[in-house]
Amino acid sequence: MYVAVKGGERAIANAHALLAKQGRGDTDAAAITADQVFGQMGVLVSRVMTEGSLYDPVLAARALLQAQxxxxxxxxxxxxxxxTLPRFGYTEPVDTxxxxxxxxxxxxxxDLPGGQQLGATFDYTHRLFFDAGTDGPDPRTASSDESTAMPRVADLLGASALIEPDARPGQDAAEPGDLTREPAEFPMDRAQRLQALARGDEGFLLGLAYSSQRGFGSTHPFAxxxxxxxxxxxxxAPELGFTVPLGRIEVTECQMVNQFTGSSTAPAQFTRGYGLAFGRSxxxxxxxxxxxRALRSAEFDERVVSPVQDEEFVVGHSDNVQATGFIEHLKLPHYVDFxxxxxLVRRLNREFAERRQAVDRDDPDGEVPA
Structure with missing residues (x-):
């Protein structure tokens, strides 16, 4: 098995060279730069940063270029x-x-306080290609005054006690774990689950969310x-005695509102689902x-009946790096195993044929025993 791998070093080097050649494409055309990817493919860059657990738009653009x-x-x-990066500590909780x-x-x-602000979005565009060389709709038509106070919708509901509290007593007592340094252990607390979901594959989470809305789960919320x-x-910075600003990052935050009809210990109210990701995501x-929200079923004494409500299933299969490694390792030599x-299959077939012959002698219409 390993002899074949060692003997294939020249083939591997040639494969790398061919990959680089095909990735470059037509040499008469200008090469794409990381700045172009960063500036013109921001949504894609945001996904790579979020699932890569590293906020660096230029580095994410370089990774996309290298990965073709x-x-x-x-x-x-x-x-x-x-x-490979040094770790200096943990930042303060981001105030959103x-x-x-x-x-x-x-x-x-x-008509919520502060108004709706459309910003830059695909939501209202026609799913048609623009003519080459055009920039699409005028972005100025979606702008508004950012100085207007915009309280959170959840806070408006909270003022009337119509939604669960943002944090439960004792919820923030312990420091949250760090999934990048400690292995996941089940059951997890919500902070660890949110870390795992933030790093999780967008397509996998999208499919799970869709399954819940279609009835394979209990969550059909409002945005x-x-x-x-x-x-x-x-x-x-402990040596300074105060916090030091490191800079600003772009994030997308989502709070879902889900109905809860109440239980023997809790009144009817709305409950929360939370999502936070880097960039435009x-x-x-x-x-x-x-x-x-689906994974919080135990908190509300809800029956766990679907995959999206199963913490170990969701967290254990959401990491696309682990999933990719497990699937793509099938391309490696498995000669000995095969x-x-x-x-084994040949032996079983031979034994089956022998049993078949024995049955045919005694009872031509009989079934072959396993």
Missing amino acids: GDVLEAVTLMRSYRT ADLPPQRRISATFK GEIRVGEVEVELD ERKAMSMSVVD QAELV
């Missing part, structure tokens, strides 16, 4: 690079309550609020928030 547009390969590159949105919409209230904007990241944040199974 393969998102999962680019995510793997980001995570691999991330492991006063996030000045570039985009802010709600499906629960039409309470979706915001896209920049927040400041701060690091507590609305679909990811929305899917994440639906799945987050030969063993081939010998």
Whole structure:
């Protein structure tokens, strides 16, 4: 098995050279640069940053170029690079309550304080190609005054005690674990689950969220609020005695509102699902928030009847880097394993034929025993 791999070094080198040649494409055309990918494919860059657990738009653009547009390969590159970086500590919790949105919409209230802010979105575009060389709709038509106060929809509901509290007593007592440094253990607390969902594959979470809405789960929510904007990241520096601002990053936040009819210990109210992702990642944040609420079934004494409500199933299969490695390892040599199974199948077939002959002698119409 390993002899074949060692003997294939020249073939592997040639494969790398061919990959680079095909990835370059027509040499008469200008090569795509990382700046172009970063500037013109922001949604794709956001996904690679989110699932790669590293906020660096230029590096994500480079990863996409090196991976020739393969998102999962680019995510793997980001995570691999991330492991080489020094760790200085943990930043303070990001405050999104006063996030000045570039985009802010709600499906629960039409005339909410601060108004709807469409921002840049595909939601209202025709699914048609623009003519080559055009830039599409004028972005100025979707802008509004960012200085207007925009309280959260969940806070408006909370003022009337119509939605569960943002945090339960004792919920923030312990420091959340870090899934990038500690292996996942089940059951997980919500903070760890949200970490796993943030790193999870967008398509997988989208499918799970869709399954819940179709009845394979208990979550069919309203989009309470979706915001896209920049927040400041701060690091507590013990030697200085105060927090130090590190810069601003763009994030997408989603809060889903789901009906809860009440129980013997809790009144009827709305409950929350939460999603947060780097950059412009609305679909990811929305899917994440639906799945987050579905995974809170135990908190509300709801029956677990569907995969989206099973924490170990969701978290254990949402990581696209692990999934890719497990699937793609099937391309590696398995000669010894296959030969063993081939010998087994041949032996079983031979034994079946012998039993068949024995049955035919005694009872031509009989069935062959297993």
